[in-house]
Amino acid sequence: MSNFTSSTIISTVIATTEPWINSGNPFYEKYKNYGVIWPVAPALLAILACVIIGFWCNGNIVVATWKTRSLHGTCNYLLAISAAADSIHGTSQFIQAFIFFTGINFIPLRLCVYLQTFALSGLNFGIILILLIGIDRVYSVMLPGRHRTMNSNQYMIFMMIICMGYNIILLYFTYDFALKNPKEPSGCSIVDAMPSTPGNIWFYLCVILNILTVLCYVVVWLAIKFKSGVSNSTKRVFKSLSLVTASVFFGWTINAVCRLTLTFLEVKLETFWFAGMYTGIFVNIACGLNYFILYATSNEYSYVFKSYLNYVSEKLIGRPVVIDRRVSIQPSIVSTRM
Secondary structure, eight states: HHHHHHHHHHHHHHHHHHHGGGOHHHHHHTTTTOOOOOGGGGHHHHHHHHHHHHHHHHHHHHHHHHHHHHOOSSHHHHHHHHHHHHHHHHTTTHHHHHHHHOOOEEEEEHHHHHHHHHHHHHHHHHHHHHHHHHHHHHHHSSSSHHHHHHHHHHHHHHHHHHHHHHEEEEEEEEHHHHHHHHSSSEOOOTTTTTHHHHHHHHHHHHHHHHHHHHHHHHHHHHHHHSSSTTOOHHHHHHHHHHHHHHHHHHHHHHHHHHHHHHHHTTTOOHHHHHHHHHHHHHHHHHHHHHHHHHHHHHHHHHHHHHHHHHHHHHHHSOOOSSSSOOOOOOOOSSSSOO
16 A cells, blocks of 8 residues: 555544544543554554464364364354354454554544444353353253253254343443443553443453353363263363363453552553553453364364365465374264264
């Protein structure tokens, strides 16, 4: 893109948005149209790299679930939807990157919420799905016969209704605040789209859901340890899902602890924002880790993922890059549905 075209786009965005932003915020006054804030550029570049890698990783999970008959269990479906939601969540970073690397740095909150609604929905779905996967595992361990014979279509519809309801409630609070404070300056990260009340509501719900998820896996662990008749496949699934949950919990916990600590210390908004950018790396790493965890802990997923890697490598370089001697059976034949 020519410098003339880039300058025209930037000038147009500034002229369109700046008159609609409330002034008086010291952080805004210092950095509005400041240019690229280079001290935090490495953080945003790292986040973008995680998102792009995550598109491949999560896409593999979705396609593997769709195409592999033995991955058509309810938990597999929930994992695939969660992977898609994580990628949708990741699209928020490209909106922030445009605002950041053009040097505009801020847009009105209402516009930010409009732009980030799709990504916010992915974020909300992803958080509630982690709990629903845990609940599904409790159901499968405590009532295995009923879980196997239930109507999976109705079950999945019910799960999606819960996700949509949760998302609509959070979007209501987000839009309510944005429409009442439309001119509030926003850096337009996905967190910046939920300032004040909606952000607090989202945070506390996230903490509650994470605690409930951990409790679900404690119940599953106790059932595996003390309940007779638990299958080996259930034990293997528990290991995979425990690691998936732990990675998500770890990513969000680092971010939350940092924010709570900085709030307690009453640091400047500038410091708070800078730190939030760097701790956001861990959240975005967690959004793409499911692929690597399933690759390492599940023969079923591993076989399919390796076949996709070889398919791409044969197209690009004319030979497979992965030789799998460990898995000798086609995944469509073995039923280890979750």
